[in-house]
Amino acid sequence: MDLLWLYAQALVDGLLAGVMYSLVALGFVLIFKASGVLNFAQGAMVFMAGLTFVSLMELGLHPALAGLATVAVMVALALAVERVVLRPLVNQPPIILFMATIGLTFIVEGATLSVWGSTPKLLELGDPYAAFEVGELYIVYSEFYAAIAVAALVIALALFFNKTRIGRALRAVADDHQAALSVGIPLTTIWVVVWSVAGVVALVAGIVWGGRLGVQFSLALLALKALPVLILGGFTSIPGAIVGGLLVGAGEKLAEVYMSETFGLGGVENFFPYLMAMLFLMVRPQGLFGERIIERV
Amino acid sequence: MNSGKRLVAGGAILLAALAVSLPAAADELFVPMPIYRTGPYAAGGSGIGGGTEDYFAMLNARDGGINGIPIAWEECETAYQPDRMVECYERQKNEGTKGATVINPLGTGLTYAILERAAQDKIPLLTLGYGRTDATDGSVFPYAFPMVVNYWSQATAMVEYIAQESGGKDKLKGLKIARIYHDSAYGKETEFLWDEMAEMYGFEIRHFPVAHPGLDQKATWLQIARRFKPDWVISRGFGVMCSTTVMEAARAQFPRERLLGIWWCGSEEDAIPAGSAAVGYRTTTFHAPGSDFPVIDEIVKYVHDRGNGNVERDRVGSIYYNRGVLQGIIIAEAMRKAMEKFGVGALSGEQVQWGMEHLDFTLGRIQELGAEGLMPPIKTSCYDHEGGGLVKVQEWDGAKWKIITPDWIKPDHDLVRAEIEKSAAKYAAEKGITPRDCSAEN
Numbered sequence: 208m209d210l211l212w213l214y215a216q217a218l219v220d221g222l223l224a225g226v227m228y229s230l231v232a233l234g235f236v237l238i239f240k241a242s243g244v245l246n247f248a249q250g251a252m253v254f255m256a257g258l259t260f261v262s263l264m265e266l267g268l269h270p271a272l273a274g275l276a277t278v279a280v281m282v283a284l285a286l287a288v289e290r291v292v293l294r295p296l297v298n299q300p301p302i303i304l305f306m307a308t309i310g311l312t313f314i315v316e317g318a319t320l321s322v323w324g325s326t327p328k329l330l331e332l333g334d335p336y337a338a339f340e341v342g343e344l345y346i347v348y349s350e351f352y353a354a355i356a357v358a359a360l361v362i363a364l365a366l367f368f369n370k371t372r373i374g375r376a377l378r379a380v381a382d383d384h385q386a387a388l389s390v391g392i393p394l395t396t397i398w399v400v401v402w403s404v405a406g407v408v409a410l411v412a413g414i415v416w417g418g419r420l421g422v423q424f425s426l427a428l429l430a431l432k433a434l435p436v437l438i439l440g441g442f443t444s445i446p447g448a449i450v451g452g453l454l455v456g457a458g459e460k461l462a463e464v465y466m467s468e469t470f471g472l473g474g475v476e477n478f479f480p481y482l483m484a485m486l487f488l489m490v491r492p493q494g495l496f497g498e499r500i501i502e503r504v
Numbered sequence: 505m506n507s508g509k510r511l512v513a514g515g516a517i518l519l520a521a522l523a524v525s526l527p528a529a530a531d532e533l534f535v536p537m538p539i540y541r542t543g544p545y546a547a548g549g550s551g552i553g554g555g556t557e558d559y560f561a562m563l564n565a566r567d568g569g570i571n572g573i574p575i576a577w578e579e580c581e582t583a584y585q586p587d588r589m590v591e592c593y594e595r596q597k598n599e600g601t602k603g604a605t606v607i608n609p610l611g612t613g614l615t616y617a618i619l620e621r622a623a624q625d626k627i628p629l630l631t632l633g634y635g636r637t638d639a640t641d642g643s644v645f646p647y648a649f650p651m652v653v654n655y656w657s658q659a660t661a662m663v664e665y666i667a668q669e670s671g672g673k674d675k676l677k678g679l680k681i682a683r684i685y686h687d688s689a690y691g692k693e694t695e696f697l698w699d700e701m702a703e704m705y706g707f708e709i710r711h712f713p714v715a716h717p718g719l720d721q722k723a724t725w726l727q728i729a730r731r732f733k734p735d736w737v738i739s740r741g742f743g744v745m746c747s748t749t750v751m752e753a754a755r756a757q758f759p760r761e762r763l764l765g766i767w768w769c770g771s772e773e774d775a776i777p778a779g780s781a782a783v784g785y786r787t788t789t790f791h792a793p794g795s796d797f798p799v800i801d802e803i804v805k806y807v808h809d810r811g812n813g814n815v816e817r818d819r820v821g822s823i824y825y826n827r828g829v830l831q832g833i834i835i836a837e838a839m840r841k842a843m844e845k846f847g848v849g850a851l852s853g854e855q856v857q858w859g860m861e862h863l864d865f866t867l868g869r870i871q872e873l874g875a876e877g878l879m880p881p882i883k884t885s886c887y888d889h890e891g892g893g894l895v896k897v898q899e900w901d902g903a904k905w906k907i908i909t910p911d912w913i914k915p916d917h918d919l920v921r922a923e924i925e926k927s928a929a930k931y932a933a934e935k936g937i938t939p940r941d942c943s944a945e946n
Contacts, residue, residue, distance in 0.1 A: 213731065220722045317542060324816060325546035327747065327777040336754045336781060347755055419751070420719060421777020424544045425744035428717055463723035467712075468731075474687035474713030476723055 210468070212343040217460040219344055225436075225456020226354040227419075230412045231429045232436040232448040233361060234405045239442045240368070241401035242293065243381050244304035250430025251315040252406060256281055257413020261330045261422045262323045270332075274410070281406025282399075284315070289398045297394070298384050316427060327423035335418060353415045358449070360411060364404070365445040373400060381443070435480035439487055441497025450495055455480040531850040532576040533569065533839055534600020535560070536607050538592045538614065543583040544717060545743050547773040548824055549610055553579070554815025555828020556608065556835070558803050561814065563836060565806040570839045571848045576600060582610075586617035593618045597625055601850035606630055606835055606860070612690050615648070620935075623647040627853035628838075628860050632831050633767055633790060637693065638927035640890040642861060643939040645928065647853075649860050649889045651834060652882055653790045655766075656923060657893035657915035659694045662764060662788060663701050664913050665897055666736055677706035682734040684724060684749055686741045687713035694740065697923065710734070718745025721752045729756035739765040739787075746774040747782075754781030761786065764897075771823040775900040783902045788895050791830050791879050793905040795821025798874030799829065823905060830879050837863055837873075861886055861945070880912050886942035893917065 231253060238246040246252075259280050263273035292307050338347045368374035379387040380397050388394050416426055432455075440451025459476040466472045487494070537557065540549030560575040569575050578599065580592035589609055597604045606628045609615045615635040622629050629635070629648045637656050639648035653661075666681070667673045683698055685691035695711055702709040710732055712724050718741055728737060737758065739749045746769035753763050761784045765774070770787030778785070795804075800821060808817050819825050835856075842851050842859030851859075865882040882891035894912035898905045932939055 213726065216726055216730070217723055220726065224720060224722065320542060320546060325541065325550050326816075326819070327547060327744075327773050329776050329779045331779045335751070335779070338755070420744060421747050421751075421779075423744060423747075423773075423777060424546060425717055425719060428544065428719065428744075432719070459720075460723045464726065467723075467727055473724060473727075474715045476720065477715030 213464060213468070214461065216344055217464040218457055219346060221457035221460030222453055223346075223350045223354045223456070224460065225453040226357045226449065227350075227412075227415055227452070228429075228432050228436050228455055229361065229440075229449040229452025230357045230408065230415060232433040232440065232452060233364065233445065234408045234412065235430075235433055235437055236440075236442060236445055236448050237364075237368075237401050237405045237408065239437075240381050241377050241397055242304060244301050244308065245442070246405070247305065247308040247430070248311040248315055249405065249409065249433070250427040251312045251319075252281070252284070252409040253412045253416065253429055254424060254427040255284070255315050255319040255413075256406065256410035257330070257417040257422045257426050258319055258323045258328070260410060260413060261328045261417060265328065277410050278407055281410060282403045285399050285402035285406055288402055289395055293398050294395060312427075316424070320424070325424065327421045328417075330414065330417040330422050332414070332418050349418060353418070357411070357415065360408070361445060361449045364408075368445060373397070377401060432480075435484035437494070438484035439494055441494030444494070444496030447494055447496030455483065458483055531573050531601050533573055533605050533851055534603070535575060535577045535835065536592065536596035536599070536604050537577045537579045538582045538589055538607065538609055539579050540582050540584045540610065541579075542581060545584045545611075548743070548768075548771065549582075549584065550815055551771070551773075551819055551822060551824025552608075552610055552828040552831065554813075554819070555825040555830075556832040557814035557828075558807050558820075558825075559799075559829045559832030559836070561812055562803045562806045563832075565810070565812075566802065570836055571843055573843075573849060575836070575839075582614060584611055584614070586613050589614040589617045590621070593621060597627060602852040603627070605839065605851050605853055605856040608632070608831055608835075609635075612636075619645075619648060625853065626857065628857040630831065630834060630860070632827060632834070638924045638931060640888060640924050641928035641939075642886045642889040643928070643942050644932045644937055645889065646861075646886075646940060647857055649884070649891075651884065651889065651891045652830070652880060653893045653895055653915070654890050654920075654924075655694055656697055656920045657890065657917075658766060658788055658895060659697050660701065660916035660920055661893070661895035661913045662738060662766075663705065664916070665764070665788075665895075665909070667705075668909075668913075673705060679707040679736065680732065680734040681707055681709050681736045681738060682712060682728045682732055683709060683738040683740065684712045684714060684721070684728065685739075686718060686745055687715050690742070691740055697919075698738075700919070714741065714745060714749075716745075717743060718748055721745075721748055722755075725752040725756045725758075729753075729758050735762065737763045739763060739769050741765075742768045744777075745769075747777040750775070750778040750785050751781050753785075754778070760784035761899075764788070770898060770905065772905070773824070775905070780902070782900045785900045786897055786908070789823070789898045789905075789907070790895060791826055792877055792896075792907060793821065793823050793826060793898065797876070797878045799833070799878065800826075802874060803829070826878065830875075833873055833875055833879070834860075834863065834882070837865065837869075860884060861889070863891060865891075886940060886945040893920070 234249040260273050260277040335349045376392045436451040436455050439454050440447030459479045462479040463476040466475045539553035564574050582588040604627050608630050612634045615631050631650045635650040637654040639645035639650050667676050698709050714721050765787035767788050775782040838856050838859035841862050842855045846855045863884040880894040884891040893915045896907050897909045899908045
């Protein structure tokens, strides 16, 4: 394979992976938009949703039923989070809510491991290794379809939150809890809706990534991949999540190949997105599509 | 009576009641159990720890412990974090009749975190298939035991296996071997030895690092399979990195029969998530998989059938579980040896260290323990804390691991020993340690 095709393949692989990063980042964006807090537990929710789904299938449930049951579990989690964590902390500074989500992470991970065990599980949806070729490019069908499905989900969510009353209510809640309440926006309902949607997104991420890596605890670590995506795309923008994902995916794969081919160095694809994010913070701290930060002084 | 007097009186009554109800402390053999049942490596921690605990529970139920002295253990969750390992160590080292007898940190990084403390406190560390390789030299590291095989022996045994598959050592010349490794001290540890062997035998080696945790290896495999095009790939990872390597190999259409993992990439938990991609995948091992051994039958009978299992029953006989059972067998035998010398009763860490340096698992002894076929012969000494260094290769058939090398593969002892002594001598010089004279030990 000559170098040109090598970089082309790295770019395609990176874009496909980037779409999947954006899926995880999307869960963060939804909750950040609704509560102004970075949900540290999003990775744990991906793990919980993925493991619940595959474990229910192992118990004999049809995938569709397992999916519905998992959605019910994630909605139940959303209700519990709203009642036990968010409601008592209304109008508290964002850092308090952030700390609460750190605690939530351990509870979600621990509960999931207690119920379903620590053994990794197989999730094969179709043939995960069948591929097609374009020139010297080699593209795995499952990753290609997953990228299309994720892109469709992102577009649907972007429309839902931009063109509906819930979307406007959501932005108001994110801006100021008290003000939103004073104009009659049902804060608690909005939170439950958003956390439920984030739970569904976590389920999709769990299935897509679980099919790629197996369903195991490491799904919780996907949150680390989402952070640079958020910094690049902006914490409040759904289109930003997908653009940020593509940038991170393509950037890290090209960097890995370049560093290895040119300098004989490897293992850079994990820190490279953070380097990109750091540089980006210096010139545009709100991200590509984030809301401009205006502070009264 | 005022409230202060009532409080004092109540406390006195409570203390008196406790003094009456608590029996005098009986002798026990205390084994701290640092474990990780949470976090990304929970499958390994719970499997190995659970296997060891089940073995101890079986000995207690069947024999009353070792020569009638019960084994006591207490879990401490490390979550595979070195700082927590130190906390667990400090909390547990003085528990039991005579303190901790032996500790299994269950991780190379965790071992490094307490290596010097344990030597100072005279508590032996048993590091089964991990840990500090040069601790094989017991003259410098009296309290560390990297049994049954250390990482360097494994690397040389892998080359021996590749030579066997290729038709002899002379066929190694011209082969291309890629080594994909966890980008950490653990992953890099054997790099120099592979380079040395590449020079010795004339094969080409390239090392490909993968950043922790190893979730994404596409770009790395792009270079391995499409550019370097090796004859063999060596996988040195842990946790999710191992199964991801197998899946990426499949996506890159690299034959799994030529993907050779180390034993930390050779559990069911590494193969199952990869599904059909793992069929044909091979790894090294230093014990057998499966439950078809008398010792496992005894564990099921005395522990699981009574509802006292320390791990899910369907994991009995898995790789991690059997590794835990082997760990239990070695500890128990070291305690027996120590009692032969120091008398039947509670043991200190220092006494168990003596037992660990005088292990002799002959085939006959292994048979007596119900572990024939499960483990290799092991013989330790002050000079050799590894005890044998024998390796087998196993292959995943889609449902289970099966051994594909009937005979144990011997490592290149001469090469490995020379490197161990060099490294241990350097450590001794840095730390101001005067090595023991092993010829004077008995």
